[in-house]
Amino acid sequence: MHRISARLRVLAGDRRANTAVEFALAAPALFLFMFGIIEVGYALWMQNALDYSVVATARCASLRGSDCTGSPSKVKSYAVDASGASLPLTAFGYNSGAACGCQVSGNHTIPLNIPWTTLSVNLSSQACFKPPPNVNCAS
Numbered sequence: 001m002h003r004i005s006a007r008l009r010v011l012a013g014d015r016r017a018n019t020a021v022e023f024a025l026a027a028p029a030l031f032l033f034m035f036g037i038i039e040v041g042y043a044l045w046m047q048n049a050l051d052y053s054v055v056a057t058a059r060c061a062s063l064r065g066s067d068c069t070g071s072p073s074k075v076k077s078y079a080v081d082a083s084g085a086s087l088p089l090t091a092f093g094y095n096s097g098a099a100c101g102c103q104v105s106g107n108h109t110i111p112l113n114i115p116w117t118t119l120s121v122n123l124s125s126q127a128c129f130k131p132p133p134n135v136n137c138a139s
Contacts, residue, residue, distance in 0.1 A: 032115060039112040043121045046085055050106045053083035054092070055127040061094065061102040061138040062129035069138045072096070079104060101130035102137035 057079040060068040068078050072094045079092040091108040105126040112119040131137055 035114050036112075039114050043110060043112065043123070046087075046108070046110055047123045047125070049083045049085035050087065050091075050108060050123050050125045053079045053085075053087070054104045054106045054125045056082045057092070057094075058102050058104040058127040058129045061096070061104065062131040062135075064131070064135060064138050072139070075104070075138055079106065096137035096139050098128055100128035103128040 057068065057075060060078060061075050068075050073089070075094045076089050076092045079094075080087055080089055087106070087108055091106050093105045093107075095103040095105075103126065105124070107122070107124045109120050109122045112121060
């Protein structure tokens, strides 16, 4: 019994692997925090891309720009091109007969790739521009 207690005292006094043990205890929280910051930044960037593309598309449709006329699918494809992100065509909606004018909406859900979680964020944006007098929205 004396040998065991002496060996435990020697082991308790050994500080060589102290840093590795502390890092092993702190690493999961540190990585969770770092990946969380990266993913939230990505979600904010995607929200900004969605906002910009919806506003630019609603403005283009209200002014009947050549890129936005022809069909609702052409308006939606303009929104995809304006986003600069990997947003699908199905993320956008277009209503040329809205009371406020040319209305474009966008909805997209992205998963957050944070370790040990299964979170996702629903991004949405909407913009409406009234066309100039005697001009209709792109159809």
